[in-house]
Amino acid sequence: MSLLAKIAEIESEMARTQKNKATAHHLGLLKARLAKLRRELITPKGGSGGGTGEGFDVAKTGDARIGFVGFPSVGKSTLLSNLAGVYSEVAAYEFTTLTTVPGVIRYKGAKIQLLDLPGIIEGAKDGKGRGRQVIAVARTCNLILIVLDVLKPLGHKKLIEHELEGFGIRLNKKPPNIGFKKKDKGGINFTATCAQSELDADTVKSILAEYKIHNADITLRGDCTADDLIDVVEGNRVYIPCIYVPHCVPISAHHRWNFDDLLEKIWDYLQLVRIYTKPKGQLPDYTAPVVLPDGRTSVEDFCLKIHKNLIKEFKYALVWGISVKHNPQKVGKDHVLDDEDVIQLVKK
Numbered sequence: 001m002s003l004l005a006k007i008a009e010i011e012s013e014m015a016r017t018q019k020n021k022a023t024a025h026h027l028g029l030l031k032a033r034l035a036k037l038r039r040e041l042i043t044p045k046g047g048s049g050g051g052t053g054e055g056f057d058v059a060k061t062g063d064a065r066i067g068f069v070g071f072p073s074v075g076k077s078t079l080l081s082n083l084a085g086v087y088s089e090v091a092a093y094e095f096t097t098l099t100t101v102p103g104v105i106r107y108k109g110a111k112i113q114l115l116d117l118p119g120i121i122e123g124a125k126d127g128k129g130r131g132r133q134v135i136a137v138a139r140t141c142n143l144i145l146i147v148l149d150v151l152k153p154l155g156h157k158k159l160i161e162h163e164l165e166g167f168g169i170r171l172n173k174k175p176p177n178i179g180f181k182k183k184d185k186g187g188i189n190f191t192a193t194c195a196q197s198e199l200d201a202d203t204v205k206s207i208l209a210e211y212k213i214h215n216a217d218i219t220l221r222g223d224c225t226a227d228d229l230i231d232v233v234e235g236n237r238v239y240i241p242c243i244y245v246p247h248c249v250p251i252s253a254h255h256r257w258n259f260d261d262l263l264e265k266i267w268d269y270l271q272l273v274r275i276y277t278k279p280k281g282q283l284p285d286y287t288a289p290v291v292l293p294d295g296r297t298s299v300e301d302f303c304l305k306i307h308k309n310l311i312k313e314f315k316y317a318l319v320w321g322i323s324v325k326h327n328p329q330k331v332g333k334d335h336v337l338d339d340e341d342v343i344q345l346v347k348k
Contacts, residue, residue: 010034027225032210035230061324062111063291067138070147109289130193135167144242171242176228179219192220241269254274273297278344318344
């Protein structure tokens with residue numbers, strides 16, 4: 001039986017099974033089996049078939065990468081062309097874009113790479129069309145823009161979400177608050193810090209047994225689902241913010257309406273932090289900020305972004321801005337910087 005046939009069989013069994021407390025254990029097992037089969041499909045044995053393919057190995061440049069994802073001919077190429085001035089072959093029929101087309105925009109001092117990904121077709125996660133390669137590139141993005149056609153049904157939105165979910169991409173979600181640590185012996189040690197509506201010790205053990213894990217510490221720090229546990233065990237999920245165009249931000253790519261709102265929304269979702277440099281005895285350079293991703297904005301992160309050897313020569317830094325109480329303030333490498341802080345490095 002082929003992988004796709006096995007997947008279809010499990011999916012139909014899950015559809016037939018009523019969801020209640022009595023079937024939660026069985027459904028959890030089916031979900032674990034499905035996740036394993038999907039992983040095999042995404043990364044075939046022998047490493048072949050998982051390559052990116054012609055036109056898909058786009059080098060990551062700039063401070064952030066945004067992927068435009070959608071069904072064929074919904075206006076992704078027109079939107080990219082009008083935003084970045086990049087010409088991606090545009091036509092009024094489906095499947096014009098057959099390779100990934102990169103473009104770059106500068107916004108608020110940050111250099112943002114835009115990728116027009118070829119139109120996703122239903123079944124991409126099952127290897128149909130160029131879908132596998134498209135979604136593999138989507139996994140590397142800092143933000144995904146799902147481009148929808150207002151004249152097509154909202155069912156398209158659900159289909160795209162389903163395809164991305166099948167490839168381990170979680171949209172607008174945080175990683176599950178689950179502690180998972182494998183060990184050599186001692187069995188399964190299960191702890192829940194709050195009441196669970198779906199998972200119990202037996203279900204957790206059976207899901208782990210499906211992965212041949214018989215010794216591990218599991219801590220559930222929220223009301224978690226079987227899907228959450230499987231995501232943590234699989235360990236290959238990516239959590240990416242997502243904007244829906246035009247349902248979340250109404251625009252017209254053709255007439256260039258409401259681009260300002262779209263760019264502002266993109267900026268909010270990317271959560272980038274701009275740091276301005278100040279050479280000794282000179283005014284700060286406000287034209288070319290060093291841009292850091294949210295969550296990695298310490299002085300050490302700033303030094304590493306400029307050059308990996310800079311931290312070895314680092315003595316201290318002087319910082320002006322909202323991250324400090326005094327202007328300037330002397331700080332060490334662990335100090336966390338805020339958007340639009342000014343920094344002057346002092347070397348040993």
